Amino acid sequence: MKKVLVLDDDVEIHELVSAYARGEFELLCYSTMASALEQLKQTQVDLVLLDIGLEDGDGIRFFAEHKDFFAQRNCKIMLLSAEKSLSKKLEAFHLGAVDYVVKPFEPLELMARIKTNLKSEEQRQEWFIKKDIRFNLESGTVYLEEEDGGLEEIQLSPIEFKLMMFFAKNEDRAFTRNQLLDKVWGESLHVSERTVDQHVSKLRKKIKSQHYEIRTSRTLGYRFSALR
């Protein structure tokens, strides 16, 4: 479960965010920068909801001083403040904040913003396109662009979709059958290498791209490459 740390010296804000979080993410609430930093060093937190006017200092300065610390931990910063001046907002975004919410806020809107910001870039992206092969990431569907510009939906099983996405995201890289089993099926599943061959064979039959193919490398396994 994703972790969100609220750094605000108003405990009523802690209560409010907790009431709305409804177990959708784990919440850690702190009132001072010192105590929050102590926690941040021990726990991987995905997003910090940061107030500016804190009892023990300025939240923006805290962010600026620990910018590298947050970046190294892939921890996003969302400002939550009564300070609504454009210069403060620009300063926050310049430092790399993903969002800035002005108090008073509508709790449901704040929750929606937190949830959106917690999603990875890949999760936010709806389409992944490799020339004539189009992956709809939301529906898990693959479309093949036809010569007239129309789209043909290709019926793929979830594991075929995952395998095709993996190939498409790793163009020109060869993978052994065992590597594909690990990366696509996951280490916990015990399936034979032959399963990979069967799925690749199905993908070749279903997806007749004008630009790409899945090649077999005798020594290494499979590779997704542009047609020669």
Place this chain on the structure above:
Amino acid sequence: MIIEVSSDLEDILPKYLDNRRKEINELKAFCDQQDFTSLKTRGHRLAGNAPSYGMPLLGELGRKIEQDALSQELSNMALYIAQMEEFLNNVQVEFVEEDECWDDDL
């Protein structure tokens, strides 16, 4: 006075209102002591949290307390605190589903 508040706040609103009632005496004491720093902090927090709890009127009083504390102006402070006390003594909360109580003025 009846106000409509989101049912999402049903569990935490009684404690929030109790805390505000306790705060009345603290605010009066800060006025007596001319403690503008504490008045500013409390007013600032009230302005920031009360509208999110469905109480924009309290938020507005918080904003006035903060502003007057910033300019070290005490003349209207007792009035703001009295208005806050009156609101807290008379408020009746009706919990409703969120889409019924969306406050466009927030």
